[in-house]
Structures are given as C-alpha cells and as structure tokens.
Amino acid sequence: xxxxxxxxxxxxxxxxxxxxxxxxxxxxxxxxxxxxxxxxxxxxxxxxxxxxxxxxxxxxxxxxxxxxxxxxxxxxxxxxxxxxxxxxxxxxxxxxxxxxxxxxxxxxxxxxxxxxxxxxxxxxxxxxxxxxxxxxxxxxxxxxxxxxxxxxxxxxxxxxxxxxxxxxxxxxxxxxxxxxxxxxxxxxxxxxxxxxxxxxxxxxxxxxxxxxxxxxxxxxxxxxxxxxxxxxxxxxxxxxxxxxxxxxxxxxxxxxxxxxxxxxxxxxxxxxxxxxxxxxxxxxxxxxxxxxxxxxxxxxxxx
Amino acid sequence: xxxxxxxxxxxxxxxxxxxxxxxxxxxxxxxxxxxxxxxxxxxxxxxxxxxxxxxxxxxxxxxxxxxxxxxxxxxxxxxxxxxxxxxxxxxxxxxxxxxxxxxxxxxxxxxxxxxxxxxxxxxxxxxxxxxxxxxxxxxxxxxxxxxxxxxxxxxxxxxxxxxxxxxxxxxxxxxxxxxxxxxxxxxxxxxxxxxxxxxxxxxxxxxxxxxxxxxxxxxxxxxxxxxxxxxxxxxxxxxxxxxxxxxxxxxxxxxxxxxxxxxxxxxxxxx
Numbered sequence: 001x002x003x004x005x006x007x008x009x010x011x012x013x014x015x016x017x018x019x020x021x022x023x024x025x026x027x028x029x030x031x032x033x034x035x036x037x038x039x040x041x042x043x044x045x046x047x048x049x050x051x052x053x054x055x056x057x058x059x060x061x062x063x064x065x066x067x068x069x070x071x072x073x074x075x076x077x078x079x080x081x082x083x084x085x086x087x088x089x090x091x092x093x094x095x096x097x098x099x100x101x102x103x104x105x106x107x108x109x110x111x112x113x114x115x116x117x118x119x120x121x122x123x124x125x126x127x128x129x130x131x132x133x134x135x136x137x138x139x140x141x142x143x144x145x146x147x148x149x150x151x152x153x154x155x156x157x158x159x160x161x162x163x164x165x166x167x168x169x170x171x172x173x174x175x176x177x178x179x180x181x182x183x184x185x186x187x188x189x190x191x192x193x194x195x196x197x198x199x200x201x202x203x204x205x206x207x208x209x210x211x212x213x214x215x216x217x218x219x220x221x222x223x224x225x226x227x228x229x230x231x232x233x234x235x236x237x238x239x240x241x242x243x244x245x246x247x248x249x250x251x252x253x254x255x256x257x258x259x260x261x262x263x264x265x266x267x268x269x270x271x272x273x274x275x276x277x278x279x280x281x282x283x284x285x286x287x288x289x290x291x292x293x294x295x296x297x298x299x300x301x302x303x
Numbered sequence: 304x305x306x307x308x309x310x311x312x313x314x315x316x317x318x319x320x321x322x323x324x325x326x327x328x329x330x331x332x333x334x335x336x337x338x339x340x341x342x343x344x345x346x347x348x349x350x351x352x353x354x355x356x357x358x359x360x361x362x363x364x365x366x367x368x369x370x371x372x373x374x375x376x377x378x379x380x381x382x383x384x385x386x387x388x389x390x391x392x393x394x395x396x397x398x399x400x401x402x403x404x405x406x407x408x409x410x411x412x413x414x415x416x417x418x419x420x421x422x423x424x425x426x427x428x429x430x431x432x433x434x435x436x437x438x439x440x441x442x443x444x445x446x447x448x449x450x451x452x453x454x455x456x457x458x459x460x461x462x463x464x465x466x467x468x469x470x471x472x473x474x475x476x477x478x479x480x481x482x483x484x485x486x487x488x489x490x491x492x493x494x495x496x497x498x499x500x501x502x503x504x505x506x507x508x509x510x511x512x513x514x515x516x517x518x519x520x521x522x523x524x525x526x527x528x529x530x531x532x533x534x535x536x537x538x539x540x541x542x543x544x545x546x547x548x549x550x551x552x553x554x555x556x557x558x559x560x561x562x563x564x565x566x567x568x569x570x571x572x573x574x
C-alpha cells in the first residue's frame with residue numbers, strides 16, 4: 001500500500017506560537033482516517049499545509065506520493081477538499097457555482113454530466129437551480145461536498161463535513177462517504193466529533209496542542225485492554241475470591257486484571273458468585289483521547 | 304482561468320450596478336444642460352462641456368471627462384480591491400486555490416478581469432453619452448469649437464478615431480488604480496480596506512498636483528496625465544503627455560503588480 005498522506009517533522013510556527021509541532025502523519029490509501037483534536041489544536045493548519053494553502057516552517061509533506069506544495073499542480077486535481085466550512089458565490093445558483101469550480105479544474109467535456117452526478121449524490125438535485133444565498137447551512141455543506149467530489153478525487157480531505165447537518169443529513173453524509181471509500185477513495189476526516197469518527201474511521205490520529213499524540217488503527221485502539229469488567233451483586237465474595245486482582249471497585253462493577261474472561265466466569269459462577277455482566281474491557285475513543293491529551297480540562301472534545 | 308474570471312465579473316450584479324451609477328452623473332448633466340441651456344464658458348468646467356450644447360455628438364467626450372477624475376477611479380478601486388480580498392472574505396479563495404489554480408494565474412486573471420471591466424465601463428459611458436448627447440443636446444456642427452486651440456477642424460472619421468483613442472487612453476489611465484487596489488487586495492481580507500487604501504493614494508496624488516511645492520513629484524503622480532486625452536483633439540495630436548501618461552501607468556503596473564505577486568505567491572491563506 002502507498003501512503004495517501006505522509007509528513008515528516010511537519011512544523012508551522014506563527015511568531016512565538018508553534019501551531020503544528022513536528023508531526024509525522026501516515027495515512028494509507030484506502031483508509032478512512034480520523035484526525036481528532038480540540039479546537040485550536042492545529043488540525044486546520046495541518047490540513048491547510050497539506051493542501052498548499054499554508055507553507056510549513058519546516059518538515060516535509062507528501063500527498064499521494066508527491067511532495068507538497070511543489071507538486072500541487074499535479075496532486076490537487078486528484079484531491080477533493082472541504083476546509084473550514086463551505087464557501088460559494090452567493091449570487092449564483094448551486095449549479096452555476098459548480099460550473100465555475102469545474103471550469104477552474106477541467107475542460108468543458110462532460111461538465112453537465114459531472115455536475116448533475118455530484119448534485120444528485122449529495123442530495124441537492126432540484127435545489128441546484130436555486131441561488132446559494134438562499135441556501136441553509138446544511139445545503140451549503142452539501143454543495144461544498146459536491147464541489148469536492150467534482151473530478152472523482154482519489155483523496156478527500158474533509159474538515160468537519162457534518163457541520164450544520166441534521167441527524168438525517170449526517171447519516172446520509174456518512175453513507176455517502178463510506179460508499180466512496182468502498183469504491184477506493186481515501187478519506188481524511190478532520191473532526192472534533194468523536195462519535196462521528198468512531199463510527200466511520202479505520203485509523204485515528206489525535207492532535208494535542210500541535211503534537212500528534214496518538215496515531216493508530218481503530219482496530220488496535222479498541223482491542224481488549226487485558227482487563228475484564230464484571231458486574232455482580234456479590235462484590236465482597238468476588239473480592240475475596242479474586243485475591244488482589246481487582247483493580248477498581250465501583251458499586252456492583254469490578255474491573256479485574258485478567259484477559260481470560262471465560263476462565264474468570266467459570267471461577268466466579270463455580271463459587272456461587274452471581275454474575276450480571278461479564279466482558280473484556282475495551283477503551284472507547286473518548287477514553288483514548290482523554291488519556292493521550294495532556295490536560296483534559298483544556299480539551300474541548302465532545303462525543 | 305481568465306475566462307472564468309470574466310464570467311464571474313459579468314455575472315455579478317454589482318458590475319452592472321456600478322456601470323449604471325457611472326452613467327447617472329453624465330446623464331444628469333446632459334439633462335440639466337438641455338433644460339437650462341446654460342453651458343460653461345469655453346475653457347471652464349470639464350473638457351468639451353462648453354461645446355456640447357451646440358454639438359451633442361461631442362457629449363461622449365464630455366461624459367468621459369466628467370467621470371474620469373473621481374467616479375471611474377472609485378469604481379475601479381472597488382472592483383480591483385475586491386478581487387482577492389473579496390474571495391478571501393467569502394471563503395472561496397481556498398477552494399479556488401485547491402482546484403488548483405496557480406496563484407500567479409489567479410492574479411493575472413484578476414487583473415485582466417479588472418481591465419475588461421474598465422474597458423466595458425468606459426465604452427458604456429461613451430455609448431450612453433453619444434445616445435444622450437444626440438437625443439438631448441444640440442445637433443449643430445461645432446467641431447471648430449473643439450479644435451479651437453489648434454485652429455483647424457476635424458473630419459467625422461478623425462473625430463470617431465480620436466474618440467476611440469481616448470476610450471483606450473482613459474482605460475489605460477485606470478491601470479495604476481487597478482494595480483494599487485489589487486496589491487492591497489492581496490494584503491488584506493477586507494475588500495473595503497483595499498478599495499479605500501487605493502482611493503487614499505489617489506486623493507493624495509490629486510492633492511499634490513495642486514501644490515507648487517510638490518513640483519518635483521508631480522511628473523510621477525498617477526493622476527498627472529489623466530486628462531491628457533484632450534490632446535488627441537489637437538491638430539496634429541500632441542503626443543508628448545499621452546506617451547508619458549501611458550509609460551507612467553506601465554511603471555505603476557509593473558511595480559505594484561510585482562509587490563502583489565511577491566506577497567501573494569508565498570502568502571499563508573488562512574481565510
């Protein structure tokens with residue numbers, strides 16, 4: 001597999017502030033990569049560097065195997081973007097906006113079909129004939145995504161794509177992105193919505209005040225932690241029986257240092273301890289993020 | 304990209320609103336002249352205005368002379384100041400640049416689009432001036448009045464030719480304003496700021512032209528040769544100031560566009 005996005009020691013300094021501090025991103029082709037971080041942690045700056053909008057102070061960035069921003073002219077036609085909210089020319093219709101954006105990137109051939117196709121995909125079919133200044137935020141977001149999809153990109157770089165969408169719209173967006181991913185499009189999704197990332201992403205990177213503190217596949221992050229959670233009304237008996245292997249006791253809930261859930265179950269039940277629930281412990285993404293970020297009170301993550 | 308920018312400019316309601324406003328003042332002047340028949344005496348007021356009461360076909364030139372010193376530069380400053388800053392403010396700049404459109408190409412396309420706007424505006428002013436002049440003002444042949452300085456009169460063909468030359472010259476005269484506003488437009492995300500900045504520069508130039516102590520600076524001020532298009536109507540044409548005017552505008556374009564390019568091509572786009 002080749003890297004869709006790879007950076008080495010990427011750094012951006014604004015005066016005394018290190019907005020991005022030596023990050024090494026590794027996004028493989030075919031990934032749905034969730035780029036997490038609080039507001040102000042450097043997500044958007046990183047995305048802008050990848051797209052050649054902001055120049056890095058030091059470090060290197062490669063997108064689709066070619067250096068950015070040097071190869072921007074050959075890389076960006078294969079990249080669809082939605083950065084920090086959608087933007088369009090308000091006095092024109094959605095369709096006219098797409099015509100302009102399409103004309104900036106490709107020739108006239110097949111334009112009508114391309115535009116009709118992306119409008120349909122994002123669910124803007126009829127609304128494409130209305131002026132953008134009459135659009136709701138959700139419709140603007142859809143139009144932004146439609147523009148990103150023009151030219152069938154290999155890589156989609158999306159910053160908060162579900163912003164402003166209703167639950168139904170969020171679901172449609174998720175299904176659309178997963179369908180695109182299944183068809184081979186790599187998706188780089190920057191977000192502060194953990195639930196969104198948890199449901200979609202195959203890999204996650206967590207940014208904390210400019211530094212990449214976690215970069216791991218979702219599969220690994222959600223592996224059992226080697227502990228087992230038991231819920232039982234017979235807490236005292238279980239405690240005596242397990243002899244110091246109980247790490248946490250919280251009401252009826254015990255966390256036991258053991259990765260052998262089946263053996264533990266047999267032991268407890270065999271000794272007459274009533275078991276309500278028993279399962280290997282898995283960390284949620286929220287826990288991963290909170291553990292990794294240095295000062296949880298500074299992190300505006302929400303799920 | 305140039306085509307895209309031209310389409311954007313032409314489809315923008317503001318473009319046409321500005322052009323309509325540009326025509327409002329000369330038309331008002333024509334109506335007032337037609338109603339009152341009080342023209343300025345020869346040599347006073349905007350160029351050619353004293354002659355139009357007798358010959359309405361000269362009104363395009365009078366109209367240009369009316370809008371040139373203030374209205375036209377304001378319109379150009381607004382349009383050119385909006386060029387990059389307006390896209391930054393609307394947020395479309397980041398999407399244009401990631402299409403991708405090369406930054407240098409975008410800048411050139413913006414300048415061409417501003418120029419096209421100027422040419423369009425000047426032409427509309429001239430055409431509207433002709434129609435208004437023919438329908439409201441005098442129909443006598445007053446060409447001798449125009450060429451009074453040189454003593455000989457111009458043929459109809461000459462008059463049309465020279466009017467067209469004036470249209471081109473007036474358009475070129477707007478280049479310095481366009482270049483300054485475009486440069487400022489790359490520094491700020493506020494289109495209004497860029498337009499006002501360019502106007503400040505113009506007002507300063509106009510003011511310094513009236514100051515004897517500023518005589519050393521005067522040949523280099525952008526507005527110095529603006530009204531020299533009157534020289535097209537001398538016989539023979541007095542080329543000296545016209546040539547200097549065009550060269551001066553060229554220098555402004557090179558310098559300010561150079562600065563705009565140097566700034567914009569390495570700028571962090573954070574809008």
